[in-house]
Structure formats: C-alpha cells, structure tokens
Amino acid sequence: DVVRNISRDELAFADSSPGDFDAARDTLRCDRWIVVTSIFEPSPATRKLGEMTRQGWCYVVVADVNGPSHYDGVEGVIY
Secondary structure, eight states: OOOOOOGGGGGOOOTOOOOOOOOHHTTOOOOOOOEEEEEEEEOHHHHHHHHHGGTOOEEEEETTTTTOOOOTTTTTEEE
C-alpha cells in the first residue's frame, strides 16, 4: 500500500554527500523501498540492506541530529 506520495520537487537533501546524489539519481523511481531510522554508525545489518539495491530496491536511512554526519560504506544508500 502507498502511504504517501512525494513529488520529486518536494525532496530536499540537507547535508548530503556527493555520493548520496549519485545513488539518488537512478533510485527515486523505485517500486520497492527500504527506509531505516538510525542514530548509529553503519552496522553489518545496514550494509547487508545496502546490497539489496543491486536487486532494484531503493534504500534510505533517515538520520537524527545525534547520528553520524555521513553514512559511508553502505552500498546505494541515500542518507
């Protein structure tokens, strides 16, 4: 079920790294999404979820002010 649709114009990427935008360019049209909230550094579990981007999943980690400033080393993630 679709809970909410957001147009591309409404998306804002504050404090994103250039790699985040490379991942976002092709993944914003996904039918399957992984959305995670975290205040921790990337873990083996979050890295494993990143591997699912090879199978067409979009992967977004929603940060908190207490979390890391970057989410490096995770494949295909938009942070």
